[in-house]
Amino acid sequence: MSNNTANMKVVEGSYAIAHAVMCCRPDVISAYPITPQTHIVENLSQMVANGELDSEFLTVDSEFSALSVLVGVCAAGGRGYSSTTSQGLALMYEVLYNVSGLRMPLVMNVANRAMGAPLNIWNDQQDSIGARDVGWIQIYAENVQEAVDATLQAYKIAEDRDIRTPVMVCMDGFVLTHVYEPVELLDKEKAREFLPDFKPEHILDPARPMTFGAFADPSTYTEFRYQQFEAQLKALPKIEEVARQFEESFGRYYGGLIDGYFLDDAEIVIVTLGSVVGTVKDAIDAMRSEGKKVGLLKIRSYRPFPVQALRKALKDAAVIAVMEKDVAIGGEAGLVTDLKAAFYSSSIRTPIIGFAAGLGGRDITIKDIRKIVEKAEAARKGDLSEFEFLALRKEIL
Amino acid sequence: MVIKAGSLVDPCSTRITKTGAWRTFVPVFDHEKCIKCSLCEIYCPEGCIHQEEGLFIPDLDYCKGCSVCANECPRMAITMVLEEK
Secondary structure (H helix, E strand, O other), rough: OOOOOOEEEEEEEEHHHHHHHHHHHHOEEEEEEOOOHHHHHHHHHHHHHEEEEEEEEEEEHHHHHHHHHHHHHHOOOOOOOEOOOOHHHOOOOHHHHHHHHHHOEEEEEEOOOOOOOOOOOOOOOHHHHHOOOOOEEEOOOOHHHHHHHHHHHHHHHOOOOOOOOOOOOOOOOOOOOOOEEEEEEEOOHHHHHOOOOOOOOOOOOOOOEOOOOOOOOOOOOOHHHHHHHHHHHHHHHHHHHHHHHHHHHHOOOOOOOOOOOOOOOEEEEEOOOOOOOHHHHHHHHHHHHHHOOEEEEEOOEEOOOOOHHHHHHHOOOEEEEEEEEOOOOOOOOOHHHHHHHHHHHOOOOEEEEEEOHHHHHHOHHHHHHHHHHHHHHHHHOOOOOOEEEEEOOOHOO | OOOOOOOEEEHHHHHOOOOOHHOOOOEOOOOOOOOOOHHHHHOOOOOOOOEEEOOEEEOOOOOOOOHHHHHHOOOOEEEEEEOOO
16 A cells, blocks of 8 residues: 555545546446435536536436446447446346446446345445346445545456456445545546556447347357356456556555455454455454454455455465355355355365345444354354354344 | 357348248248238248249248248238148
8 A cells, every 4th residue: 555645635435436437537427316326426427517527428217228328338439437326236237237248348336235125225235246147347345445446447457358348346335435534536647547548349330330249049149158257257367467557556456356454374264345344354453452363355356256366365264254245035145155155166165154244234343243253263163153144133023 | 150259240140040940830832822912021020031933932041930921911821830850
């Protein structure tokens, strides 16, 4: 991390994201407002109206339209941007597959929010984790600065000719979108050097007609899916490479695919993603002072899932505890099942326990994290608990 | 054939895809009953019925066997027959 605080400003997370998007110079912004994403697109709308940002800002009738418009933008050779959350992301679902299948390098900030019903506007990550299989790259940010930096990196990853895959930059709704914290806003010129103008290989051009997204019968469909699968595998080193390039230009780096905190000698490792990482770090500081060898592994790239990096980083842990703000109703939850799957096809047989926490905006406290560590200690002694809801209020059931 | 990521294809790709392979029933034309009204040609969703030497003929490379021509024919000159392959 750079200690250059000269360009630091205390701004709202949503403003910082809008500023980062401005530095990415999208040709078209197409979005529909929805809490807690609204301030991002409000700020962008203001920037366009003020003449600070030379983009076409389209106000559309729904999230379905918002993303569909950008399919056209990308096909015509433009750089597109959108942002949404929760029910808005769900309404985009069909188009999410079209965008990734058409290999359109769009970038979208998802301001993570709980899914209804019951209606809830607070933060969890059910929305984007629920969309883990739609073919988009997903990067999760711990704080506003990471979300800002990931937004610029996202375009560079998405537009790489070997990758050509859309990216969701996921940031916790309210916790990051509405917080005011010191952020180093991106320098426009440095951003331009880092991310040159978008030059697609193929565009819709009447002079050179071409069909985008032609139908694929059973003899070719599998191969198109495989190409997407392969592109996400290629994105693994690319995400790391772009994070390092970003470090060279801007002086900040916090892991490409994953990051660790007191990981090297950790016996119990908490694996999680998003803004709760900050709380987990505080909890670890407290427990380390008591002599407990607890560490953290932060997932930055959830899709592609960094299987090799995780195996390498977690191979010496005695117990792995996964905490996540989503639940796969009828199963367990996204991250814990992915992690178990990644380990089961290796020789690692470390016990993995999983917890759904912080659903619908419930605070995750240091006390909750201590509870997870207690469960992990029990698992180490052979008392392996099944997936559970952390801090479940049994008294109101 | 090499596929392009994003399913990008040059124009006229429907000519390459022989949708006739999807067919279960094949239209059989009775040219004696035909009054040359052209309704089969007009209604064919694949546009694959043409006149050859005055007779209406389906292009079986593309005919999916949908039966629209047989339904529209006012003289019931087209019969759908199970095709053994």
